[in-house]
Amino acid sequence: MHIPDGFIAPKLYLPAYLIAAGLWFTGLRRLRRRLTEETIPLLSVTTALAFILMMLLIPLPGGTSAHATGMAVLAILFGVWISFLAISMVLLLQALLFGAGGVTTLPVNALAIGFVGSVVAVSVFRTLRRFHETAALFLAGWLALNVAAALIGIALGIQPVLARREDGTPLFFPFGIGIALPAVVVPHLVIGVGEGILTVLVYRLFSKRRGTGREGDAEGKR
Amino acid sequence: MRDQLLLILYFMGAIAVTLIHEIPLLLAGIGIAYLLAWRDGLAVAGRVIPAIALFNLVLTVSYAGIASARGTFSLEYIGLMNLRVFLLTSLSVLAIRRINLFRAVAFSRTLQFVLILAYGQILLFRRLYTDSRMAFMSRSIRTPALRNLYRHAAANASFFADRALHRAGELTDALRSRGYFHDSA
Numbered sequence: 120m121h122i123p124d125g126f127i128a129p130k131l132y133l134p135a136y137l138i139a140a141g142l143w144f145t146g147l148r149r150l151r152r153r154l155t156e157e158t159i160p161l162l163s164v165t166t167a168l169a170f171i172l173m174m175l176l177i178p179l180p181g182g183t184s185a186h187a188t189g190m191a192v193l194a195i196l197f198g199v200w201i202s203f204l205a206i207s208m209v210l211l212l213q214a215l216l217f218g219a220g221g222v223t224t225l226p227v228n229a230l231a232i233g234f235v236g237s238v239v240a241v242s243v244f245r246t247l248r249r250f251h252e253t254a255a256l257f258l259a260g261w262l263a264l265n266v267a268a269a270l271i272g273i274a275l276g277i278q279p280v281l282a283r284r285e286d287g288t289p290l291f292f293p294f295g296i297g298i299a300l301p302a303v304v305v306p307h308l309v310i311g312v313g314e315g316i317l318t319v320l321v322y323r324l325f326s327k328r329r330g331t332g333r334e335g336d337a338e339g340k341r
Numbered sequence: 342m343r344d345q346l347l348l349i350l351y352f353m354g355a356i357a358v359t360l361i362h363e364i365p366l367l368l369a370g371i372g373i374a375y376l377l378a379w380r381d382g383l384a385v386a387g388r389v390i391p392a393i394a395l396f397n398l399v400l401t402v403s404y405a406g407i408a409s410a411r412g413t414f415s416l417e418y419i420g421l422m423n424l425r426v427f428l429l430t431s432l433s434v435l436a437i438r439r440i441n442l443f444r445a446v447a448f449s450r451t452l453q454f455v456l457i458l459a460y461g462q463i464l465l466f467r468r469l470y471t472d473s474r475m476a477f478m479s480r481s482i483r484t485p486a487l488r489n490l491y492r493h494a495a496a497n498a499s500f501f502a503d504r505a506l507h508r509a510g511e512l513t514d515a516l517r518s519r520g521y522f523h524d525s526a
């Protein structure tokens with residue numbers, strides 16, 4: 120889902136770096152206050168976990184598949200801050216070690232997928248779990264993915280307004296929100312179903328394996 | 342120090358590329374990048390082109406179709422967009438080949454440790470995941486049903502989540518036994 124390098128104007132990615140840096144700092148500080156010695160190992164392994172979750176293929180009807188993001192699973196099991204930091208770290212490693220993504224789009228991707236996606240997942244799960252846990256998990260996965268996709272669609276769609284020549288020729292992404300938003304969101308409405316199902320199944324299996332069934336318990340149980 | 346300097350230069354270079362909106366300047370940038378790559382130039386281009394080809398082709402064709410229909414088509418934009426993406430991706434690939442990321446982030450001991458440990462775990466998890474996927478496929482005579490594909494993906498994910506927690510505990514003990522936390526204090 121993430122945006123490749125070269126399609127986001129500095130007018131957007133530079134302020135996004137400032138916002139993301141503030142959130143990275145806050146996240147790390149909160150994590151350190153809570154975990155102390157375990158911060159580094161936990162952050163490292165959740166980064167690896169986030170990487171693997173992004174490698175997982177979500178099977179779609181018709182024999183096709185799409186990559187999962189795993190943001191809802193990570194956020195529900197480990198909390199928003201760990202999820203955000205781990206996904207950001209994955210994006211950094213992908214850009215500077217594995218050659219995917221890029222440094223100019225990293226903050227926008229990190230904010231949309233890592234932060235907003237995680238916040239949406241945890242908020243939906245917390246709000247709805249008292250009514251129906253399975254539905255809450257499914258909706259957390261589905262909505263987190265689609266809100267993140269919508270933000271990415273908007274980030275791409277505002278490029279022709281942010282950066283263009285006097286004659287209106289775009290300088291970065293060429294399509295406005297009217298095209299970019301549905302182009303990104305519509306496929307994710309379907310992929311989100313897979314992400315939602317995966318969120319339900321992973322949470323269930325993990326809870327059974329660990330003997331825990333509550334959000335955030337993954338950390339506290341160790 | 343060399344790696345830190347190169348990383349800073351790479352970041353500045355990437356920002357500079359997004360501030361350039363002239364085709365001749367982007368072409369000059371590509372020339373400089375491939376001069377810097379020197380003997381690795383072909384390898385860099387060989388990695389860049391497949392990485393960007395599909396997305397850029399789809400975007401170029403879509404733009405050509407939609408902009409032509411609206412009467413706003415600009416050949417210059419197609420050149421600008423493709424050259425910028427090519428240059429940025431070339432710089433990234435070059436940075437990956439030239440910069441040792443772990444040395445480059447040595448200004449922060451925490452970041453350096455997190456990245457080193459995470460990278461090691463990623464390689465391990467990736468191998469385990471690939472093995473598991475291949476084992477699953479080799480044991481399936483027919484194309485697995487959608488339900489089984491989901492169960493397999495979920496079993497993998499929960500295994501890795503469980504393993505991540507277990508490894509976090511092990512790594513904490515390993516770091517503690519080697520005096521990492523004592524040294525940091």
